[in-house]
Amino acid sequence: DIQMTQSPSSLSASVGDRVTITCQASQDITNYLNWYQQKPGKAPKLLIYDASNLETGVPSRFSGSGSGTDFTFTISSLQPEDIATYYCQQYDNLFTWTFGQGTKVEIK
Amino acid sequence: EVQLVESGGGLVQPGGSLRLSCAASGFTFSSYWMHWVRQAPGKGPVWVSRIHTDGSSTNYADSVKGRFTISRDNAKNTLYLQMNSLRVDDTAVYYCVRDSMIVGHRFDNWGQGTLVTVSS
Numbered sequence: 001d002i003q004m005t006q007s008p009s010s011l012s013a014s015v016g017d018r019v020t021i022t023c024q025a026s027q028d029i030t031n032y033l034n035w036y037q038q039k040p041g042k043a044p045k046l047l048i049y050d051a052s053n054l055e056t057g058v059p060s061r062f063s064g065s066g067s068g069t070d071f072t073f074t075i076s077s078l079q080p081e082d083i084a085t086y087y088c089q090q091y092d093n094l095f096t097w098t099f100g101q102g103t104k105v106e107i108k
Numbered sequence: 109e110v111q112l113v114e115s116g117g118g119l120v121q122p123g124g125s126l127r128l129s130c131a132a133s134g135f136t137f138s139s140y141w142m143h144w145v146r147q148a149p150g151k152g153p154v155w156v157s158r159i160h161t162d163g164s165s166t167n168y169a170d171s172v173k174g175r176f177t178i179s180r181d182n183a184k185n186t187l188y189l190q191m192n193s194l195r196v197d198d199t200a201v202y203y204c205v206r207d208s209m210i211v212g213h214r215f216d217n218w219g220q221g222t223l224v225t226v227s228s
Contacts (some may be wrong), residue, residue, distance in 0.1 A: 034214045036153075043203055043218035044153060050212045087152055091213045095167035097143075097155040 002026050002092050006100030012108045019075040021103045023088035028068050032091040035064055035073045038102075039084045047086075048073065075105075083107055110134040110217045112204045117222030124194050124226070130187040130204030130219055138162070138182040141207035143215065144189045146200035146224075154200075157189065158207070172198075194226045 003026040013019050023033065031051040036044035046055045048064035051071055061076045075082055088100040116128040128144070144156040157178040158167045166178050177190040187204055201221040208216040 032212045034212070036215075038153075043221055044215075045218070046214055046216050049208070049214040049216075055216070085152075089153075089215070095158060096169075097158075097213070097215075099153045099155070102152045 001096060002029060002090060002098055004088055004090055004098050004100040006088050006103060008103060009101060010104040010106065012106045013078050014108045015078055015080060017078045019078050019082075019105060021073040021086055021088075023066075023071045023073070023100050025069045025071075025090055029090045029092060031067050032093070033064075033066065033071045034089045034091075035062075036087045036089060037082075037084045038087065044087060078105070078107070080107060110206065112206065112217060112219035114202065114204050114219045114222035117202065117224045119225045119227065120194055121228050122194060122196055122226055125190070125192045126194065126224060128189040128191070128202055128204075128222060128224070130189075132185045132187065132204075132206075135206070137180075137185040140209055141213070142178075142180060142187045143205040143207060144176075144178060144187075145203045145205050145215070145218075146198075147203070147221075148197070148200040151200075153203070156202070159187070191224070194224075196226050198224060199226045200224060 005024045033051045035048040038044040085102045085104045111133045113131045143158045147153045159178045175193045179188045203221045204219040205215045206217040208214045
């Protein structure tokens with residue numbers, strides 16, 4: 001099974017800061033990597049799909065990049081409403097979907 | 109607007125059974141793979157199971173294989189998860205999730221979740 005290693009597990013940043021989260025797959029997953037945002041008590045919400053594509057309606061301050069095994073998620077200018085936990089997720093073409101451990105983003 | 113509404117969660121003793129339902133609306137249910145994803149308290153999401161559009165093919169996480177059964181009724185626009193031999197570590201919020209049906213199979217719509225608590 002493919003393992004996903006997401007880091008950091010938490011971070012604290014100021015409003016307006018650039019925030020970066022990384023996700024590493026244990027083997028090549030091409031670009032089958034998605035990013036979700038989850039706020040407390042809510043279901044996860046898809047933000048980025050196929051590593052770098054912005055889901056419809058998601059603000060452009062969110063972006064993603066990478067391919068193969070190494071991926072990056074970026075918030076270009078952190079806003080108060082971005083306080084949440086973010087998860088990467090991969091699909092391996094063998095009917096298995098795996099999430100990263102999550103990154104909790106807080107305001108400093 | 110896509111809507112997924114789960115029901116059937118609750119408190120059950122270890123070894124017991126529970127059936128979750130998910131009522132879908134706002135899209136052509138029979139055209140989409142569907143999934144169940146669960147999230148234990150304070151933990152990240154974990155994929156549980158997937159079903160093909162017509163129910164002909166299913167997949168399960170190793171942790172639930174042989175105990176859980178996913179099914180669907182396309183006439184009723186409803187997804188199910190039959191959970192048997194429940195264990196304490198099955199305690200979680202269970203989400204009904206729609207598959208994008210595009211290469212990469214992302215999870216593009218989620219229900220609000222239903223809580224399953226397994227405890228004596």
